[in-house]
Amino acid sequence: MVAHLLRLRFRLLLNGFTRSTWTLVSTVIGAAWGLFVLVGLVIGMIALSFTEPLWVWTVSVIAGAAAVLGWIVIPLLLRGMDQSLSVEKLRIFPLPPRRLLVALLVVGLLGVPGLVTLVAGLSTTLSWIGEPVALIAAPFAAVLGVATCVTASRAFESVGASLAAGRRYREVMGVLVFVPLILLGPIIGIAGSSIATLSEDLPGIARGVSWTPLGAAWSIPGDLALERPLEALAKAGIAVATLAVLLLLWRHSLATLLVTPARTSSGSGSAKGLGPFAWYPATPTGAVAARTTVYWMRDPRYGGSLIMLPLLAVIAVFLAFTGSDWFLSALGPIIAATLAITLCAEVSYDGTAFASHLSSGVSGVADRAGRVVTLGLIAVPLVVVATVVPLLVLGRGDEIPALLGIGLGLLLTGFGVSSIASARFLLPVPAAGESPFKTPPGSTFTSQLGMYAAWLVVFGLAAPELALGIAAVVTGNVILGVAALVVGIVLGTVFMLVGIRQGGALLERRGPELLASLMQARGA
């Protein structure tokens, strides 16, 4: 059966090639890239054998741990990347879980990533040419490590699959897995800034990692070479135990998956009563506000945009600790600028469901105002807190009026501008239920341009409070700051009201045309 599944796996791969030449091209490029990396690795490992054993050990532990982590995280990120042998498809066949586990393990090892990892792992042997004991232990440790990679990947995927049957879980995960990716930029920046000290810390880091399930297997030959046989034995124990636990976990979830039919998450997404519909006044505007509130809570495309905000705060705090606090003190206005044009995508998010607004003949102003109310309830407190708290902590309370003026001015002006923009332009957005970070088809240059244009208009219209606020901060003049606050709120409110009115009128005029392009965008 193992051979059978393996043959099926390669048959599916080959058939994929015949279906699209692009699959073939991308596989060839991928294989060439893998080969290139492999050759580089092998050469690197040989070069490493000329350095001290401590460095060989450090590199192999950290690289090995990274490989295990990669095997776990990447399939979760690229869900559906290779589902050709997913358990759901194999469920209909009479397969005992134990044999299926062996078969899937071999299939995983003999795939392109598995082979690359295996060769790379075995190549660590080359670095131990000068150390006979380690040289003998290295291949076994490498096989143990690679087996851990594949098993961990499969086990987590399988456990995830049994959880992922619920739509809510999928939606939350779809957002959460992108947090590390978004943070990757700052992390690299921070790591780059302290790279000099990092190279001295590496052996220490490796030492810690080598005691974890991630790095234990990769540490064994190094420990032997560094004459720490007891540690080597302990780590061999950790590595074998890890593999055993992962296998048990995987086998358990496989057995569950094989007998659990794909279930619909009935009941998981239920709510008692009317929720937000009972909170807002019973008017068309209140109804739209209630509906968008529900969507902010339930639709990851809305909440997904908010995930940037805590990350901005984290980056700001970090930068403040490393010496420059300008980002932290300007956090409120920065968040305001980010949120100001969120509404631009609202009608696009509605999709063809926008037809229910159109067929009910609800006034355009009510539609616009309802959406602004919800975002305002979320955004205004956020901007106020993000302005006031950091400035108080930094002991620069006198700058609060100026920066609050800038923040609220940008936000309110943005509400107005995006109320008009979203009645005018449609943005290509992921459809309801898709990953909020998916790049939708037709993400054209012009629509991006429209978004930036809206932003420019916001900054242009907010110029008075921007100028006053900056002048207040630079000169330290509190009266100028209060002026910025007043101008920001008054002018922003005016722009917001004008935007709601104009946007509403535009929406009533262009409603059918908007719906037609929404239907076209969905291929309906």
Next chain:
Amino acid sequence: MTDAAPDSVVPDPAVPETLAPSPGSAPPIAVPALEIRGLRKAFGAKVAVDGLDLTVPTGSFYGLVGPNGAGKTTTLSMATGLLRPDAGTIHILGTDVWRDTVKAKSLVGVLSDGIALFDRLTGEQLITYHGLLHGMDRETVAQRTGELLDLLDLRSAGGTLVVDYSAGMTKKIALGAALVHAPRLLVLDEPFESVDPVSAANIRDLLAGYVHGGGTVIVSSHSMDLVQRMCDHVAIIGSGRQLAAGTTDEVRAGSTLEDRFVELVGGRHHSEGPSWLRTS
């Protein structure tokens, strides 16, 4: 209810008063519920609706049938103010749909085919939302939402998100959303697709009661049998034009509606399929 004979639309006492259109403000019978004259719509080079005329009398249960791509959905979208026509006039109960859009929309309830709902709302929230969008007060909305959920057998699913509904339940909740503001004219595009027989019978009863109370229903459907049994009037359209219209008996002219449809539309192949497909 068992299937009734073509013209005997039986009133259903289960339909609550609140959902029936108020007879007091009914216009004289002379004003048709829907009147379309010279309607035209082209998408690029493709003409979807080509000079269509259609008159739907008030109080009729009107079936709109036609082959795929005949322009049914396009026509109904234009009639309900969702799609701007290139030419022609549409009046709902005497109100020009594209002149006095808001008033026309308050008179009509729409169930569109292939259009999404706000499906992250629960069933109860969705009907409430549609009611509030029409500017109704909270008490009326709450009362009608409850009655509609009962009528459509969705009471137990009222707290479930619409996205988790089956296809048939989604159709039913969309129908509920179309009914909540007690429209005078109901425009239903493929209302019975993927609805189970019991629910379909319940919906037919509901619609029959609605018509009996003075309302007008237009349904588009592919099911000739259903239209022949359910509707008192029918129009056959093909290639964006009206091919036949009138009472169901007039149109079918002694034959079945299906035979008459095939005769008018054409395109029927007369072959028995390849010989290898015969098993004997």
